[in-house]
Amino acid sequence: MSYLSNVLFAIVLIIGFGYFYSNVKKIIRNINLGVDVNRKDNAKARWRNMAMIALGQSKMVKRPVAGILHIIVYVGFVIINIELLEIIIDGLFGTHRIFAPLGVVYDFLIGSFEILAFLVLFAVTVFLIRRNIIKLRRFIHSDLKGWPKSDANYILYFEITLMTLFLLMNASDFHLQNVPGGFSHFIKAGSFPISQFIAPIFNGMSNELVMLLNEGFWWLHIVGILVFMNYLYFSKHLHILLAFPNTYFANLNPQGQFDNLASVTAEVKLMMDPNADPFAAAPVSENEVPSKFGTSDVQDLNWVQLLNAYTCTECGRCTSSCPANQTGKKLSPRKIMMDTRDRLEEVGKNIDANKGVFVPDNKSLLNDYITPEELWACTSCNACVEECPVNISPLSIIMDMRRYLVMEQSAAPMPINAMMTNIENNGAPWQYSQQDRLNWKNEI
Structure with missing residues (x-):
């Protein structure tokens, strides 16, 4: 590569990583809009969670077909992009296959990359068929129309394009390496178990044309990677990066155990103790008394819940396992997470437009x-939490929003309001006098 090409490559690299960095800062800023919550306890269990679920894909394989194919794409993308380091060095310094002196190790790496690239192409093709031809129900659900559906396909097209360019780049390189007498700086290096079968398409072309094509494939591949990297911010594929912190900071409490408000808990304990002196009770500090009970907007959620929203893969496992959704109710846990992310993005854009300050938008x-209607359809069974491959909890958001409806707006459905009134007046969920509460004993 010429000196001009090296400079151009450096500029492209700076622009690509610079834009990516600016978007990462936005994500962090938006997540930090949430209420603080301590998730630094039990580091050992958290590291184990991250290793097993994010790295080990342990929850993905509960559905074997999708799980195994996803592991192929996941491992392929992670390992193949090790070659990104070589591309960056070659691009900046004008070298070619800088790691070739590694010899047998380099041959093994390139060969492994090629096999993985081929497997990724196979897996992605199956994913396209499942989404667009077989049309699995969770991929054609009403909450996955428009951009979310297109986004999923765009990602698959991206992956096919990047893997194809990688193999074409290697195939043209292999062709030039085997030119009789050698050609330019294309020394024999690497093992090409897949692209050697592609290389014959270059037979009959001049060496100069093949070299030009090789450079074209090289440029398109690296630019494609940078474009894909920056596309992540706008895509469900952001989980590639966020699955790791999301599983680390996930709730370690038993499923079904909800967080209580300290101020409310103190009042309940006081009411349940007939001997308590209300004036002697230790006051709850101002920091423990929330300005609002529950959640009505994204700023009321904690930062882990906002991280959950950005991490959502939109795979639909949560919705497909939701008993409320299966019976035709409006609730879709996937939509809960997508809506939370959409609103968070809207709030973030509001802050950007108003120089770092959120201006109320009446939304x-x-x-x-x-x-x-969606919130009250939930049975709080935790099926969505159990099914999520990256430990997202739509249920925690649903329950916080229910809390707001009940405690701030007294807007629970009529049967629930009647039950709470009975508990308040009768000491039981049923509508009868407190004096009759123990009559059931007489029937034994």
């Missing part, structure tokens, strides 16, 4: 994005 997550 909220509740009602404008998520309706009470």
Whole structure:
């Protein structure tokens, strides 16, 4: 590569990583809009979670076909992009296959990359068939129309393009390496178990044309990687990066155990103790008394819940396993996460447009994005949490928004309001006098 090409490559690299960095800062800023919550306890269990679930894909393989294919794409993309380091060095310094002196190790690496690239192409093709020809129900659900559906296909097209360019780059390189007498700086290096079968398409072309094509494939491959990297911010594929912190900071409490408000807990304990002196009770500090009970907008959620929203893969496993959704109710846990992310992005853009300050826009997550009908359809069974391959909890958001409806707006459905009234007046969920509470004993 010429000196001019090296400079151009450096500029492209700076622009690509610079734009990526600016978007990462936005994501971190948006996540930090959430309420602080301590997730630094039990580091050993958290590291184990991350290793098993994010790295080991342990929850993905519960559905074997999709799980195994996903592991192929996941491992392929991670390992193949090790060659990105060589591309960057070659691009900056004008070298060619800088790691070739590694000899047998280099041959093994390139050969492994090629086999993985071929397997990725196979897996992605199956994914396209499942989405667009077989049309699995969770991929054609009503909450996956428009951009979310197109986004999933764009990612698969991206992966096919990048893997194809990688193999074509190697195939043209292999062709030039085997030119009788040698050609330019194309020394024999690497093992090409797949691209050697592609290389014959270059037979009959001049060496100069093949070299030009090789450089074209090289440039398209690296630029494609940079474009894909920056596309992540706008895509569900952001989970490639966020699955690791998301599984690390996931809730370690038993499923079904909900967080209680300290101020409310103190009041309940006081009411349940007949001997308690209300004036002697230790006051709850101001920091423990929330300005709002529950959640009506994304700023009321904690930062882990906002991280959950950005990490959502939109795979639909949560919705496909939701009993409320299966019975035709409006609730879709996937939509809860997508709506939360969409609202968070809207809030972030508002802050950007107003020089770092959020200006009230008369919108909220509740009602404008998520309706009470969806929230009250939830049975709180935790099926969505159990099924999520990256430990996202739609249920925690649903319960926080329910808390707001009940404690701030007294807007629970009529049967629930009747039950709470009975508990308050009768000490039981049923509508009868407290004096009759123990009558059931007389029937034994």
